[in-house]
Amino acid sequence: MLSVQLGSALSVGLIAQLGAAGTAWLRLSAGAVIFVLLARPPLRDVRRRDVAPLLALGVVSGLMSVVFLAAIDRIPLGTAVAIxxxxPLMVAAVRSQSRQALIWPALAMAGVLLLTEPWHGSVNLAGVGFAAVGAVFWASYILLTQRIGDRFSGIKGLSLTIPVAALAAAVLGVPQAVGHIDLTVIAAAFGLALLLPVIPFALEMVALRRMTPAAFGTLAALEPGFGTLIGLIVLHQKPSVPQLLGMGFVVVAGAAAQRGGQRPLVDPTPAQAGA
Structure with a gap:
């Protein structure tokens, strides 16, 4: 979460130069190069039934990056993350196996409302809209990442999906970025790619092999807190008292969600056994 939010905050300067889609495309392209160098794509292990989820995860990852950067270009980082x-909150609620477990998503929801402060009235609808679309992609990303993580060991799945994500972002990103790319921009893109997607996507892939989507989704309630903190330190976006209270709510919900959230380790498939 720290890597995601720091990478997002440091991308703001690049967004001003390349646009949100252009920044997402260049950053994902750099990430794809890094993943392919770190882990050779296991093309021989891909079965016909793997193709659809691999492509879906790649497209979702690419579009999620585009809409999130478009959101933080318009609204504060903590607010965008909260929306x-x-x-993930809906994933946690829908996949919950007991009514008692719904207490924690409800508490996290109260924290999200305090972080967004919708009662102030002055809302950038475009920014909120992009963040809301990102919420759908984030929920899909959690479920698809778990499936791919169960199928391929380590980061091998990411060496397949991140290049697809870069191609998905290229549709909107290339027209925005053309004419604005130089060696400095490329170097910045590779640095940002380490923060996002390389480090966090790899860690999330490993985490989702060991946790239920509900536990992971509710633990992601900590994300608005990280977004608010990094927004304060890096972007000088000062949170209000209600937003700080909301951060406390989501931290409590995230800590409570860890109970009973461990998954049995998945038996290795042939793709995993060969790693």
Whole structure:
């Protein structure tokens, strides 16, 4: 979460130069190069039934990056993350196996409302809209990442999906970025790619092999807190008292969600056994 939010905050300067889609495309392209170098794509292990989820995860990852950067270009980082968190929150609520467990998503939701402060009235509808679309992509990303993580060991799945994500972002990103790319921009893109997607996507892939989507989704309630903190330190976006209270709510919900959230380790498939 720290890597995601730091990478997002540091991308703001690049967004001003390349646009949100252009920044997402260049950053994902750099990430794809890094993943392919770190882990050779296991093309021989891909079965016909793997193709659809691999492509879906790639497209979702690419579009999620585009809409999130478009959101933080318009609204504060913590607010954008809080709205996007509604996606994992719904995953946690829908996949919960007991009514008691719904207490924690409800508490997290109260925290999200305090972080967004919708009662102030002056809302950038485009920014909120992009973040809301990102919530749908985030929920889909959690479920698809778990499936791919169960199928391929380590980061091998990411060496397949991140290039697809870069291609998906290229549709909107290339027209925005053309004419604005130089060696400095490329170097910045590779640095940002380490923060997002390389480090967090790899860690999330490993985490989702060991946790239920509900536990992971509710633990993601910590994300608005990280977004608010990094927004304060890096972007000088000062939170209000209600937003700080909301951060406390989501931290409590995230800590409580860890109970009973461990998954049995998945038996290795042939793709995993060969790693």
């Amino acid at each position: 996007e968190f509604l996606g």
